Every structure is written in C-alpha cells, then in structure tokens.
Amino acid sequence: MPARILDGRALAAELRLGLAERSTVLRARGIIPTLAVVMVGDDAESASYLRRIKRVATDAGVEIVEHLLPADVGESAVRLRLATLGGDPTTHGVLLQQPLPRSLSIRAIADAVPARKDVDGANPANQGRLAFGTGAAFVPATPAAVLLLLERSDKWPLRGREAAVVGRSSVVGLPVTLLLIGHDATVTVLHRSTVELAAHLERAEVVVVAAGKPGLVTGAMLRPGATVIDVGTTLVDGKTVGDVEFASAQEVAAEITPVPGGVGPVTNIALMQNVLTAAERQSASSHAI
Numbered sequence: 001m002p003a004r005i006l007d008g009r010a011l012a013a014e015l016r017l018g019l020a021e022r023s024t025v026l027r028a029r030g031i032i033p034t035l036a037v038v039m040v041g042d043d044a045e046s047a048s049y050l051r052r053i054k055r056v057a058t059d060a061g062v063e064i065v066e067h068l069l070p071a072d073v074g075e076s077a078v079r080l081r082l083a084t085l086g087g088d089p090t091t092h093g094v095l096l097q098q099p100l101p102r103s104l105s106i107r108a109i110a111d112a113v114p115a116r117k118d119v120d121g122a123n124p125a126n127q128g129r130l131a132f133g134t135g136a137a138f139v140p141a142t143p144a145a146v147l148l149l150l151e152r153s154d155k156w157p158l159r160g161r162e163a164a165v166v167g168r169s170s171v172v173g174l175p176v177t178l179l180l181i182g183h184d185a186t187v188t189v190l191h192r193s194t195v196e197l198a199a200h201l202e203r204a205e206v207v208v209v210a211a212g213k214p215g216l217v218t219g220a221m222l223r224p225g226a227t228v229i230d231v232g233t234t235l236v237d238g239k240t241v242g243d244v245e246f247a248s249a250q251e252v253a254a255e256i257t258p259v260p261g262g263v264g265p266v267t268n269i270a271l272m273q274n275v276l277t278a279a280e281r282q283s284a285s286s287h288a289i
C-alpha cells in the first residue's frame, strides 16, 4: 500500500486559525505583531521566499517590514541595523535572510541578531541553548516544522525510536537532530562524508532528509514502514523537487511528506508562531515594568 501523505498544506491551514486568533488578541491591545526581514543584496530565491511569507503573514495578522541593504554593505552596517531593530519596541521578530552575499559571513554576524527577537533561531546563543537542553528562546522555523509534522505521524511519541537525519547544517540538520534527541529518539546523523547512507537508513523508523541533493534517498534504502520527512527543495527545470525519490519511497514508507506541499508551508507557519510568541513575551515584559 502506498505511503500516507503527511500533508503540509493541510496542517498549515489548520495551524493558521490559531495564529489569527493570537494576533487578534494582540491587536485588540494595540500591539501589531511585526517581523523585520533584513535582506542583503538581491537574491532571487530570497525574494521569492519573502513573497511567500508575506502571504502567510497577512493571513496571520503579522506585519512584515523589509530592510533591504545593498550587496556591497559592510559587516558593521548589517550589525548596526540588527542592533537598531533590537532596540525598536515596534519590532518583535528579526529575521536575517540567507544566503548573504559572499563578502559577508553569517558566522561573523549571527550573534548580532537580537536574541529575544531571534525568531529563526540564528543567534549562536539560541542554538547553544537548544543544544544544552535549556530551551532556546525560539526553535528555528524549519526544524520546528519537522517536529510539527512528526507529531501528526504514527511514530509519535518518538521515545526509543530509531531516527536518521541526513544533513548536519546549523539551520536544519543539527537543530533537527537536537530536537529528536530531546524527544528521546536514538539519532544517527548522516552527512556528505558518510560512506554508505543505506547501511544506516535501513534501521531508521524516522528519516529526515535535508541535504539539497535531489533523489539522494530512494525507496530501496528505507526500512519498510518508515516515516520520511523530506526537507530538501531544489529547483530542477523550473520545478521544486525534494531529496527523496518520491515514487520509490512511497512504495516502502508508511508516511511521507511531498515536495512541494510538505515541510515548506508548515515552516512558514512556524515562523509566524515565533513572531507572535515574541510579541506576546515582549508585551508581557513591558507591562511588568
């Protein structure tokens, strides 16, 4: 029997209702939940991402303010803009859009993203808290979306489950790994130097793939009955494709996310959830003063 589809669009539509309710409560108190998106240079993929999150933000009652900086801007100017947004009481969330131009290094800038407004968990302090298990201020949106989808899977709860994560980037693979460990799964992390993916994947009941390599994981590599979350998005001949060979994987897995329509729509919702949480926390602390 082909795998059940873990439908990200349907989940996003369900979660969207809760977002609108939260922003209505905030707005009734005169607080307009606002996300500042800092973009450096004009990356086409980033511009299209911004258009997508603007649509979600409108439905969620979240305001997006774009801060477009020229591609040749220096590191100190980006840090200054982030610090200014940190001190601005009308800005609740700050997203530093990646990729940055080659002249800038995310490693040199990420710590300037104001920690309590760091709605995509980019600041190393928040990443460290996630690793330390002390609770990050915000879980980055894509890893949060992976968890939201797994909560709806037949592998939930994850305690004692064999899980494999393909990819170890600081934005997806690593935080997903930490979240899975936090839910008591036994996690194997695979990456570009892993010699034989299949030897590890054949044990995994839960497989999360975030490599950016179309077709990397095939049905033949999977354990029958696995739940497969495909984070990958790559443009091939104008179409967005994932990292999992969907047709063969669907014959072996019990559950699978499609691309598009899987992790992506839930990621956008997770980002808005974080912006609303930020606005709620900041308004609560300003009342306390």
Ligand code: NAD
Pocket: 142, 166, 167, 168, 169, 170, 171, 172, 173, 190, 191, 192, 193, 194, 197, 210, 211, 212, 213, 216, 231, 232, 233, 234, 263, 264, 267
């Ligand atoms: P990245 O390039 O920073 O990291 C890729 C990771 O995959 C690395 O850790 C690398 O070691 C591993 N990898 C590469 N080739 C491999 C191979 N042959 N075998 C095993 N591991 C391999 O990418 P990223 O930022 O983590 O993004 C990964 C993918 O997820 C991309 O396709 C990206 O577009 C997508 N993405 C989707 C969303 C979403 O919301 N759907 C969000 C962020 C990223």
